Amino acid sequence: xxxxxxxxxxxxxxxxxxxxxxxxxxxxxxxxxxxxxxxxxxxxxxxxxxxxxxxxxxxxxxxxxxxxxxxxxxxxx
Amino acid sequence: xxxxxxxxxxxxxxxxxxxxxxxxxxxxxxxxxxxxxxxxxxxxxxxxxxxxxxxxxxxxxxxxxxxxxxxxxxxxxxxxxxxxxxxxxxxxxxxxxxxxxxxxxxxxxxxxxxxxxxxxxxxxxxxxxxxxxxxxx
Numbered sequence: 222x223x224x225x226x227x228x229x230x231x232x233x234x235x236x237x238x239x240x241x242x243x244x245x246x247x248x249x250x251x252x253x254x255x256x257x258x259x260x261x262x263x264x265x266x267x268x269x270x271x272x273x274x275x276x277x278x279x280x281x282x283x284x285x286x287x288x289x290x291x292x293x294x295x296x297x298x
Numbered sequence: 299x300x301x302x303x304x305x306x307x308x309x310x311x312x313x314x315x316x317x318x319x320x321x322x323x324x325x326x327x328x329x330x331x332x333x334x335x336x337x338x339x340x341x342x343x344x345x346x347x348x349x350x351x352x353x354x355x356x357x358x359x360x361x362x363x364x365x366x367x368x369x370x371x372x373x374x375x376x377x378x379x380x381x382x383x384x385x386x387x388x389x390x391x392x393x394x395x396x397x398x399x400x401x402x403x404x405x406x407x408x409x410x411x412x413x414x415x416x417x418x419x420x421x422x423x424x425x426x427x428x429x430x431x432x433x434x435x
Contacts, residue, residue, distance in 0.1 A: 266300040273352050277345050291385055
Protein backbone atom coordinates (compact mmCIF):
# COMPACT_ATOMS: atom_id res chain seq x y z
CA UNK A 222 0.00 0.00 0.00
CA UNK A 223 1.49 3.29 -1.06
CA UNK A 224 1.14 6.36 1.11
CA UNK A 225 -1.25 7.90 -1.42
CA UNK A 226 -3.70 5.04 -0.93
CA UNK A 227 -3.31 5.30 2.83
CA UNK A 228 -4.02 9.03 2.64
CA UNK A 229 -7.03 8.52 0.38
CA UNK A 230 -8.44 5.99 2.84
CA UNK A 231 -7.74 7.83 6.06
CA UNK A 232 -8.48 11.46 5.14
CA UNK A 233 -12.27 11.09 4.86
CA UNK A 234 -12.36 8.93 7.99
CA UNK A 235 -10.33 11.50 9.94
CA UNK A 236 -12.51 14.34 8.74
CA UNK A 237 -15.65 12.40 9.61
CA UNK A 238 -14.34 11.69 13.12
CA UNK A 239 -13.49 15.38 13.58
CA UNK A 240 -16.93 16.45 12.34
CA UNK A 241 -18.75 13.92 14.54
CA UNK A 242 -16.71 14.92 17.60
CA UNK A 243 -17.34 18.58 16.94
CA UNK A 244 -21.06 17.98 16.43
CA UNK A 245 -21.32 16.09 19.72
CA UNK A 246 -19.38 18.82 21.50
CA UNK A 247 -21.55 21.57 20.03
CA UNK A 248 -24.70 19.69 20.92
CA UNK A 249 -23.62 19.17 24.50
CA UNK A 250 -22.42 22.76 24.90
CA UNK A 251 -25.59 24.29 23.51
CA UNK A 252 -27.89 21.97 25.46
CA UNK A 253 -26.04 22.72 28.71
CA UNK A 254 -26.18 26.45 27.96
CA UNK A 255 -29.93 26.32 27.25
CA UNK A 256 -30.48 24.43 30.48
CA UNK A 257 -28.43 26.97 32.42
CA UNK A 258 -30.30 29.87 30.75
CA UNK A 259 -33.59 28.24 31.68
CA UNK A 260 -32.51 27.89 35.30
CA UNK A 261 -30.96 31.34 35.60
CA UNK A 262 -32.52 33.75 33.09
CA UNK A 263 -30.79 36.72 34.76
CA UNK A 264 -27.39 35.28 33.76
CA UNK A 265 -28.47 34.60 30.17
CA UNK A 266 -26.14 37.14 28.52
CA UNK A 267 -23.08 35.77 30.34
CA UNK A 268 -24.02 32.20 29.46
CA UNK A 269 -24.71 33.19 25.85
CA UNK A 270 -21.28 34.82 25.52
CA UNK A 271 -19.56 31.76 26.94
CA UNK A 272 -21.56 29.56 24.61
CA UNK A 273 -20.64 31.67 21.57
CA UNK A 274 -16.93 31.46 22.42
CA UNK A 275 -17.23 27.71 22.97
CA UNK A 276 -19.06 27.27 19.68
CA UNK A 277 -16.40 29.29 17.85
CA UNK A 278 -13.63 27.16 19.36
CA UNK A 279 -15.40 23.92 18.45
CA UNK A 280 -16.03 25.18 14.94
CA UNK A 281 -12.38 26.14 14.65
CA UNK A 282 -11.31 22.59 15.47
CA UNK A 283 -13.38 21.25 12.57
CA UNK A 284 -11.99 23.93 10.28
CA UNK A 285 -8.44 22.95 11.25
CA UNK A 286 -9.27 19.35 10.33
CA UNK A 287 -10.79 20.51 7.04
CA UNK A 288 -7.72 22.59 6.17
CA UNK A 289 -5.44 19.67 7.01
CA UNK A 290 -7.50 17.44 4.72
CA UNK A 291 -7.30 20.02 1.91
CA UNK A 292 -3.53 20.26 2.27
CA UNK A 293 -3.01 16.51 2.36
CA UNK A 294 -5.49 15.96 -0.48
CA UNK A 295 -3.04 17.65 -2.83
CA UNK A 296 -0.49 14.95 -2.04
CA UNK A 297 -2.71 12.07 -3.13
CA UNK A 298 -2.40 12.61 -6.88
CA UNK B 299 -19.22 39.82 30.19
CA UNK B 300 -21.87 40.27 27.54
CA UNK B 301 -22.04 40.28 23.79
CA UNK B 302 -19.98 43.50 23.76
CA UNK B 303 -16.99 41.38 24.89
CA UNK B 304 -17.13 39.53 21.56
CA UNK B 305 -17.46 42.78 19.61
CA UNK B 306 -14.40 44.12 21.43
CA UNK B 307 -12.53 40.87 20.67
CA UNK B 308 -13.36 41.25 16.96
CA UNK B 309 -12.19 44.88 16.90
CA UNK B 310 -8.97 44.05 18.79
CA UNK B 311 -8.23 41.11 16.49
CA UNK B 312 -8.64 43.29 13.41
CA UNK B 313 -6.31 45.93 14.85
CA UNK B 314 -3.73 43.30 15.83
CA UNK B 315 -3.95 41.68 12.38
CA UNK B 316 -3.35 45.03 10.66
CA UNK B 317 -0.30 45.64 12.89
CA UNK B 318 0.93 42.11 12.17
CA UNK B 319 0.34 42.64 8.44
CA UNK B 320 2.50 45.76 8.45
CA UNK B 321 5.27 44.13 10.51
CA UNK B 322 5.31 40.86 8.56
CA UNK B 323 5.21 42.67 5.19
CA UNK B 324 8.07 44.93 6.24
CA UNK B 325 10.29 42.24 7.75
CA UNK B 326 9.33 39.05 5.92
CA UNK B 327 6.89 38.78 2.99
CA UNK B 328 3.86 40.62 1.63
CA UNK B 329 1.97 37.40 0.80
CA UNK B 330 2.43 36.03 4.30
CA UNK B 331 1.28 39.31 5.85
CA UNK B 332 -1.78 39.56 3.63
CA UNK B 333 -2.55 35.90 4.41
CA UNK B 334 -2.62 36.73 8.12
CA UNK B 335 -4.92 39.68 7.39
CA UNK B 336 -7.22 37.55 5.21
CA UNK B 337 -7.34 34.69 7.73
CA UNK B 338 -8.12 37.02 10.59
CA UNK B 339 -10.76 38.86 8.54
CA UNK B 340 -12.42 35.55 7.68
CA UNK B 341 -12.31 34.42 11.29
CA UNK B 342 -13.77 37.73 12.52
CA UNK B 343 -16.59 37.52 9.97
CA UNK B 344 -17.27 33.95 11.05
CA UNK B 345 -17.46 34.92 14.73
CA UNK B 346 -19.59 37.97 13.91
CA UNK B 347 -22.15 35.88 12.01
CA UNK B 348 -22.11 33.18 14.70
CA UNK B 349 -22.75 35.80 17.39
CA UNK B 350 -25.58 37.38 15.41
CA UNK B 351 -27.11 33.98 14.68
CA UNK B 352 -27.13 32.96 18.35
CA UNK B 353 -28.30 36.40 19.45
CA UNK B 354 -31.19 36.31 16.99
CA UNK B 355 -32.18 32.72 17.66
CA UNK B 356 -31.82 32.68 21.45
CA UNK B 357 -32.21 36.35 22.34
CA UNK B 358 -34.82 37.79 24.66
CA UNK B 359 -36.92 39.27 21.85
CA UNK B 360 -38.98 37.27 19.39
CA UNK B 361 -36.72 35.68 16.73
CA UNK B 362 -37.02 37.08 13.19
CA UNK B 363 -37.06 34.11 10.84
CA UNK B 364 -35.99 36.06 7.75
CA UNK B 365 -32.94 37.50 9.51
CA UNK B 366 -31.95 34.08 10.83
CA UNK B 367 -32.34 32.56 7.35
CA UNK B 368 -30.26 35.37 5.83
CA UNK B 369 -27.46 34.90 8.39
CA UNK B 370 -27.43 31.13 7.81
CA UNK B 371 -27.39 31.69 4.05
CA UNK B 372 -24.44 34.10 4.28
CA UNK B 373 -22.47 32.22 6.92
CA UNK B 374 -22.63 28.64 5.78
CA UNK B 375 -22.47 28.61 1.99
CA UNK B 376 -20.92 32.00 1.17
CA UNK B 377 -18.39 32.48 3.97
CA UNK B 378 -17.24 28.87 3.79
CA UNK B 379 -16.96 29.12 0.01
CA UNK B 380 -14.82 32.23 0.48
CA UNK B 381 -12.60 30.28 2.88
CA UNK B 382 -12.34 27.46 0.36
CA UNK B 383 -11.27 29.89 -2.37
CA UNK B 384 -8.76 31.54 -0.04
CA UNK B 385 -7.21 28.11 0.49
CA UNK B 386 -7.43 27.01 -3.15
CA UNK B 387 -5.98 30.16 -4.76
CA UNK B 388 -2.48 29.24 -3.55
CA UNK B 389 -1.72 32.97 -3.39
CA UNK B 390 -1.64 33.01 0.40
CA UNK B 391 0.56 30.52 2.27
CA UNK B 392 -1.62 28.10 4.24
CA UNK B 393 0.39 28.76 7.41
CA UNK B 394 -0.36 32.47 7.20
CA UNK B 395 -4.10 31.85 6.74
CA UNK B 396 -4.10 29.51 9.74
CA UNK B 397 -2.09 32.02 11.81
CA UNK B 398 -4.65 34.71 11.01
CA UNK B 399 -7.47 32.33 11.78
CA UNK B 400 -5.95 31.46 15.16
CA UNK B 401 -5.24 35.09 16.06
CA UNK B 402 -8.79 35.73 17.28
CA UNK B 403 -8.53 32.87 19.77
CA UNK B 404 -5.23 34.21 21.04
CA UNK B 405 -6.94 37.58 21.56
CA UNK B 406 -9.85 35.91 23.39
CA UNK B 407 -7.41 33.99 25.61
CA UNK B 408 -5.35 37.08 26.44
CA UNK B 409 -8.44 39.18 27.14
CA UNK B 410 -9.84 36.47 29.42
CA UNK B 411 -6.45 36.19 31.15
CA UNK B 412 -6.38 39.95 31.66
CA UNK B 413 -9.86 39.96 33.14
CA UNK B 414 -8.93 37.08 35.46
CA UNK B 415 -5.76 38.82 36.67
CA UNK B 416 -7.70 42.05 37.26
CA UNK B 417 -10.39 40.19 39.23
CA UNK B 418 -7.71 38.48 41.37
CA UNK B 419 -5.98 41.76 42.12
CA UNK B 420 -9.34 43.42 42.91
CA UNK B 421 -10.15 40.58 45.32
CA UNK B 422 -6.76 40.95 47.00
CA UNK B 423 -7.23 44.70 47.33
CA UNK B 424 -10.70 44.31 48.81
CA UNK B 425 -9.49 41.68 51.31
CA UNK B 426 -6.52 43.92 52.26
CA UNK B 427 -8.93 46.84 52.72
CA UNK B 428 -11.19 44.81 54.99
CA UNK B 429 -8.16 43.64 57.05
CA UNK B 430 -7.00 47.26 57.45
CA UNK B 431 -10.48 48.30 58.58
CA UNK B 432 -10.52 45.45 61.10
CA UNK B 433 -7.06 46.37 62.46
CA UNK B 434 -8.09 50.06 62.76
CA UNK B 435 -11.37 49.17 64.41
